[in-house]
Amino acid sequence: MNLRLKNAISNRKKDLIILLVLLLMPVFLNVIHFEYAFTIVSFIFIYIIAVSGLDIVFGYSGQISLGHAAFFAIGAYGSAILHKYTHIPVILTMIIAAFLAAVIGAGLAYPASKLVFHFLSLATIAFGEIVYQLVAQSPYEITGNFTGFFTDSVSIFGYKLNTYSKFYYFGLFSVLVFLLMKNNLIKSKVGRAFIAIRENSHAADGMGINVRNYKILAFAISAFFTAFAGGMYAHCVKFISPDTFMYKQSVMFLTMLLFGGTASRFGPIFGAVSVLILNEALRATEKYQLLIYGVLLLIVIVVLPGGLYGAYQDVAVKFKKKGVNKC
Amino acid sequence: MLKVKNVTLRFGGLVANNDVSMEVRDGKITGLIGPNGAGKTTFFNCISGVYTPNEGKIIFEGKEIQGYRPYQINKAGISRTYQIINLFKKMKVYENVIVGMHSRLNSSVTDSLFKTKKEREEEKKAYEKALGLLDFVGLLELKDEPAGSLSYGKQRLLEICRALASDPKILLLDEPAAGMNATEKNELDLLCKKIVERGVSILIIEHDMKLMMGLADYMYVLNYGKLLAEGAPLEIQNNPAVIEAYLGGE
Ligand SMILES: Nc1ncnc2c1ncn2[C@@H]1O[C@H](COP(=O)(O)OP(=O)(O)OP(=O)(O)O)[C@@H](O)[C@H]1O
Numbered sequence: 001m002n003l004r005l006k007n008a009i010s011n012r013k014k015d016l017i018i019l020l021v022l023l024l025m026p027v028f029l030n031v032i033h034f035e036y037a038f039t040i041v042s043f044i045f046i047y048i049i050a051v052s053g054l055d056i057v058f059g060y061s062g063q064i065s066l067g068h069a070a071f072f073a074i075g076a077y078g079s080a081i082l083h084k085y086t087h088i089p090v091i092l093t094m095i096i097a098a099f100l101a102a103v104i105g106a107g108l109a110y111p112a113s114k115l116v117f118h119f120l121s122l123a124t125i126a127f128g129e130i131v132y133q134l135v136a137q138s139p140y141e142i143t144g145n146f147t148g149f150f151t152d153s154v155s156i157f158g159y160k161l162n163t164y165s166k167f168y169y170f171g172l173f174s175v176l177v178f179l180l181m182k183n184n185l186i187k188s189k190v191g192r193a194f195i196a197i198r199e200n201s202h203a204a205d206g207m208g209i210n211v212r213n214y215k216i217l218a219f220a221i222s223a224f225f226t227a228f229a230g231g232m233y234a235h236c237v238k239f240i241s242p243d244t245f246m247y248k249q250s251v252m253f254l255t256m257l258l259f260g261g262t263a264s265r266f267g268p269i270f271g272a273v274s275v276l277i278l279n280e281a282l283r284a285t286e287k288y289q290l291l292i293y294g295v296l297l298l299i300v301i302v303v304l305p306g307g308l309y310g311a312y313q314d315v316a317v318k319f320k321k322k323g324v325n326k327c
Numbered sequence: 328m329l330k331v332k333n334v335t336l337r338f339g340g341l342v343a344n345n346d347v348s349m350e351v352r353d354g355k356i357t358g359l360i361g362p363n364g365a366g367k368t369t370f371f372n373c374i375s376g377v378y379t380p381n382e383g384k385i386i387f388e389g390k391e392i393q394g395y396r397p398y399q400i401n402k403a404g405i406s407r408t409y410q411i412i413n414l415f416k417k418m419k420v421y422e423n424v425i426v427g428m429h430s431r432l433n434s435s436v437t438d439s440l441f442k443t444k445k446e447r448e449e450e451k452k453a454y455e456k457a458l459g460l461l462d463f464v465g466l467l468e469l470k471d472e473p474a475g476s477l478s479y480g481k482q483r484l485l486e487i488c489r490a491l492a493s494d495p496k497i498l499l500l501d502e503p504a505a506g507m508n509a510t511e512k513n514e515l516d517l518l519c520k521k522i523v524e525r526g527v528s529i530l531i532i533e534h535d536m537k538l539m540m541g542l543a544d545y546m547y548v549l550n551y552g553k554l555l556a557e558g559a560p561l562e563i564q565n566n567p568a569v570i571e572a573y574l575g576g577e
Pocket residue numbers: 338341343361362363364365366367368369370410
């Protein structure tokens with residue numbers, strides 16, 4: 001018990017230090033005049049939330065989705081279009097669009113929840129394609145089609161977050177809120193039900209879990225997360241076009257998740273950070289992006305089944321053991 | 328408490344349960360035996376909602392429950408263990424037990440997302456209850472182990488523990504002693520009696536006749552999907568038709 005308390009306190013300390021570093025990072029980046037980093041960090045924030053959403057449905061409840069770009073699109077276009085026509089503040093339109101995506105996610109999961117793995121992946125690919133086509137060739141060009149769609153930045157009490165550096169704290173705050181919600185969810189009755197379904201859906205059913213409803217719920221919550229990230233993307237970049245919401249984006253989410261580690265607290269963070277930085281480093285080779293994701297996925301499947309975070313944990317466990325041996 | 332009336336279940340041409348009727352009495356241990364392939368597990372699957380009988384009624388506390396889904400049966404107050412162990416292997420032992428409480432926990436999705444006070448208190452109680460149940464079946468020291476790492480006999484105990492977590496009125500045990508050694512079987516015998524003392528009625532399938540004779544208050548025998556005999560254990564043991572079925576089946 002005492003040990004546990006000690007661990008809890010030292011964990012708190014670690015969390016506080018990380019938070020402090022994150023809070024002071026913009027100052028540091030400004031001092032060294034590395035403004036471009038804000039762009040990358042903003043995307044990292046956005047992707048952490050999007051990938052966390054995918055983790056809920058794929059990592060925790062074991063349902064594949066190769067169409068999460070669609071939820072990203074619904075969040076982005078939903079919020080941008082809603083804001084244009086109603087002038088409701090951007091933050092609200094982001095939340096409304098995320099709820100819309102949750103409803104659509106539930107609607108997709110309702111029939112799809114009966115499908116097994118590979119059929120579910122086909123159904124989600126089809127869904128992603130449908131949304132992409134709707135966005136790219138919308139009726140009355142409501143989405144701006146291939147020309148794209150310009151939109152406003154997030155504004156807080158009239159203060160516009162219209163640069164990447166101003167977006168920073170909003171992005172950080174959103175990440176913290178969403179990660180906290182995800183963590184709460186996983187450590188609750190709902191999260192246990194998700195994991196139980198992934199582990200053994202027959203037994204879950206027998207233990208009183210309405211498997212279908214929970215699968216639908218997982219999709220809805222997942223869609224909410226990813227769509228909110230889509231909204232962040234739209235109002236951070238202030239311009240969206242169909243390119244961003246192609247099949248490739250869904251693969252990117254999955255790559256990040258698998259590479260970082262599924263069903264874990266830090267997997268989506270590790271994944272988003274490493275893949276985005278890699279992307280930046282390999283900017284010149286954009287043509288080969290899908291190839292690179294493919295290679296990353298292979299590495300994960302063959303060498304790092306737990307993803308980066310899993311590997312990190314293994315190493316940490318080994319170090320701890322060594323420490324004990326020394327005593 | 329539980330009355331099954333003329334249940335028939337077919338798999339295509341095979342009649343796995345043929346016009347079976349039986350009763351699980353309040354506060355008693357009811358035994359169900361029969362040669363391999365007699366349809367015992369299928370019968371459990373009918374009661375627990377895995378299959379919907381083609382004909383017949385299943386009445387629990389005055390309500391017809393045939394056609395309910397398994398999760399609804401569990402919520403109604405009938406829980407079960409499986410002949411082929413069906414645990415959440417990667418989850419910890421105590422987590423398996425808390426999953427078993429699912430239908431008794433009331434926190435909503437929003438309670439969960441925002442960890443409301445109500446949710447935290449309920450989780451704390453659930454954890455304590457799980458420890459109590461693990462203590463009851465003798466698995467407390469193993470609470471943090473992954474369920475899949477337990478020995479075969481202990482996994483069977485954990486299945487019972489998980490099933491008890493939903494506070495059932497009836498517990499269905501499908502060959503709980505399979506894979507247990509003699510000591511474990513003795514402990515199981517005691518455990519079943521303690522479970523009945525808690526006010527849970529038991530319907531048990533078991534091939535170990537010695538165990539069954541000591542446990543069951545009343546027994547039913549299935550053969551080729553049909554009810555062959557019923558009665559007190561001693562009557563069953565000396566029933567020529569039952570002896571014939573077992574010898575003929577070997
Ligand atoms: N899902 C199924 N589809 C088709 N046939 C099945 C199915 N499940 C069971 N059977 C058949 O129904 C019959 C009864 O099987 P059941 O598993 O109920 O027997 P049992 O009495 O539990 O046997 P055991 O003592 O070996 O566990 C068997 O002939 C079996 O092959």
